[in-house]
Amino acid sequence: MPPFEDSYFEFSDRPVKLRGCDCPGCSQPGDYRAPKNRDQLDQYFWFCLDHVRDYNRQWDYFAGMSVNDIETHVRKAAVWERPSWPIGGGWRAREQNIRDEVMREFFSEAADAPPPTQPMPKVERDALLLLELTPPVSFAAIKAQYRILVKRHHPDANGGSPESEERFKNINQAFTVLKHIYGTDEA
C-alpha cells in the first residue's frame, strides 16, 4: 500500500467547495473523499454526503482480511492521529471499531507485562556490581558470592598484592552495604 502523502493533506485537506460529487448525475458539492480502492488509498473520489454514505456502505473495506492484516493495515495507514477518509459515514465507525480493538489488545499486552520496578538506589547497584552480581538477587545469593570472592581476593591468597588488598576491601564494604540494605546482620 502506498504511504499517505503529507503534501496531499497540506493543500487539500479541506476540499474545495466547488468540487462536484463524483457520482454520475449528482449536482451536489463533493465535500467527502473516499479512496478509490484498497491499493490506491491516495486516489480519491469526491462525493456529497449522501453518496459517500452509499459508497461506504457498499464497500466493505476490511472484508476478508484477518485481524492481523487489519491491524497491520490500520497501523500502516497511520489513521491514529491524522484526519482520515472520509468524513462521516461507515468508514469512520469501522475505523473506530478497529482502533478500539487494536488498542484493547495493546493495553491487555501491556497489562500482562511485569510492573516497572522501583529504580534501584545507586549504592545498592554499585555494591552488587562490585560483587559481580546482576539484580534481582536474594541475600542468600549475595552471601554465597561474597564467600567466593573474599576467598579469591584475600590478600593472603594473592601474595599480599596491593590490588588484591584494595579489591578485598571493596568487597567487604559492598557486602556491609548490602547487609544493611537487605535488612539482616547475619554474615
Ligand SMILES: [Zn+2]
Ligand atoms: Zn452526490
